[in-house]
Amino acid sequence: MAENTNNTEKKEGNVxxxxxxxxxxxxxxxxxxxxLKDDWGIETEDEVKDGALVFHTExxxxxxxxxxNPVPNKEAEECAKNNIMWKDGAEEVAKHQAHVMMAVMNKFDAMEQALLFAKIAYSLLKLDNAxxxxxxxxxxxKQFYMQFAESIKQGEMPVPIxxxxxxxxxxxGLCAFTQGMTFFGKNELEVVDSKQQPDKVISFMFSIEEYxxxxxVELKDGETIGFSEEQKLPISVGDGISVKGTTAKIGF
Structure with missing residues (x-):
């Protein structure tokens, strides 16, 4: 498919x-x-102080x-509109009256940090009022996130979350793009002006992201990619169209 880069650069201190x-x-x-203990084997002896729990793990x-209180300035409601798979998202989010700020810090490995974040979020979302x-x-x-986080138990990578x-x-045509690949030291991905159906485009994006x-791997300008012997989709790397910075665009 594409070249394996074995990129294990450490970017410590990210949150x-x-x-x-x-x-x-x-x-x-x-x-x-x-x-945390039953689902992920994470044990914490730390006490809750002033409505906060801080602990070390992994x-x-x-x-x-x-x-x-709600997240200020209706920020969450506005961002819920960006979820193309949650039709009534903004209306449901508007019902929230409290929130837990969660952070995973002192990262040495981007993937380990992302997986730990998903586990913590899963356990917070398990509460009835989430x-x-x-x-x-x-x-x-809630259920969408928990379903994909659950797949970590089978050793799968929950790319959609x-x-x-x-x-x-x-x-x-249809355009699709990622935000978050740069956290893992990769270029963001784009599909531009596709003639495929929306469900095929989103499924394709998830497959490429996971790969x-x-x-x-690093997707390189001028190379091709495919999930079968016959499929040879062109890759172009350059300035982003839907997102800022350098992106890898795949002809799909």
Whole structure:
């Protein structure tokens, strides 16, 4: 397919952050901890102080802080509109009256940090009053996020919740793009003016994202990529159309 780069560069000190949205401020810390232990084998002896729990696991620091109010300036509601797979997202998100700010810090490996973030978010979303998680630039619906996070238990990579994949209809076809590949040291990905159906485009994007991250490859200008012997899709690398910076565009 494409070249394996074995890119293991360390970018220490980066923070992965998000906001888990709740219908009310009744935070069941005990159930959260039980899920961490039962679902992921993560144990924490630390106490909840001033509505916050901070603990160390897998060589990283995790901080969860309860805020008994909505995310300010209707920021979450606006970003929920970016979720093309959650039709009533903005309306559902508007019901939140509290949120937990969560952060995973002291990263030594981008993939390990992203997977730990998903595990913590899963356990926070398991609470009955959870609605979803706001992770810029979108809000993921509770069950959607949990379903993909659950796949970590089978050794799978939950790409749809690790990256944002956007899609919109342009004058000459469907365009799709990623936000979040740069966190893993990769170029963002784009499909420009595709004539394929939306479900095929989004499925293709997820497949490419998983391939690039799981195989640690670099898509190079002028090469081709495909998921069969016959499929040879052109790759062009250059200035982004839907996102800023350098992107790898795949003809699909």
């Amino acid at each position: 992965l952050a998000g906001f888990v949205l709740y219908k009310d401020a009744n935070m069941d810390w005990a159930r959260f901890r039980k899920s 060589g990283m620091v995790v901080a969860c802080s309860l805020m008994p 609605i979803g998680i706001y992770k810029n630039p979108t809000v993921y619906e 690790m990256l944002y994949t956007g899609m919109y209809l342009a004058k000459d 690039v991250l799981s195989e640690d």
